[in-house]
Amino acid sequence: MKKFAVFGNPIAQSLSPTIHQMFAKSCAEDISYQKIEAPLDSFEATIDSFLATPQTVGCNVTAPFKERACAMAKHKDDAVMMARAANTLMRNKKGELCAFNTDGIGLVADLTNNGLNLQGSKVLLLGAGGAARGVVHPLLNAGVEHLHILNRTVEKAQAIAEDANNPKVTAVKPEQLFTDYDVVINSTSASLSGTLPAVPDAVLANCKLAYDMVYSKDNGATIFMAHAAQLGAAKQLDGLGMLVEQAAAAFSIWTGKQPSTASVIEYLRNH
């Protein structure tokens, strides 16, 4: 049996064990996948001891440990370098710790699954924290033509644009915004506290898709989705599909197998 776990604090809310067990079933893998609350003062030791256990293949990491997971790793993929945060860990054959950030791959997969063609598209990213940083490279790799970043603290958006070092990525002020974005993505943590990031009504009203990276526990619309719908945005989506797709990318890194995701997303929507 292959062993996995997700580490966070708190962690009780995590859907990862359910998701990975469904993947394992569909890929004929026999796995255990625990959720483990790591103590805030000994995250690194907790990870080290888990990864040293026989049969362990890898683990996921969630809030508030993603930056510490990045700092621990010897090898980091591009998304980890950009985000300075990792959600997936495993040891290579030499025993060295490798870190991956699959959140952006998950976002791109979910947008694509929902019919959005990112090639040549115009994207507005709201927020400039770790969640925003993690999706910049995957969005560019998917062919986004204009990636605008709008953040309450302008300097943080500018820092991401500088780090991206790509003319397609711009930190924008409200007066520089387009009114015809293909998708407006809310990466801020505002939804979690029931508030909305500031964005002009016309921008949300005219976008093809308003996407919230978080999802609501009761499966209803997040405050951001409800606001966009009220203004007339054509479509709204929460981040449940992204959650399942980032998990699928991690599962694939660990096992080399690509699980199907549609049935898992549907199951979680209905339960």
Ligand code: ATR
């Ligand atoms: P994460 O790693 O989840 O991205 P973070 O690094 O704390 O979390 O970043 C949270 C982001 O949400 C930041 O861009 C923050 O804006 P500031 O950079 O100005 O702090 C944004 N954010 C949080 N609450 C917000 C609110 N009520 N309105 C607008 N932006 C908000």
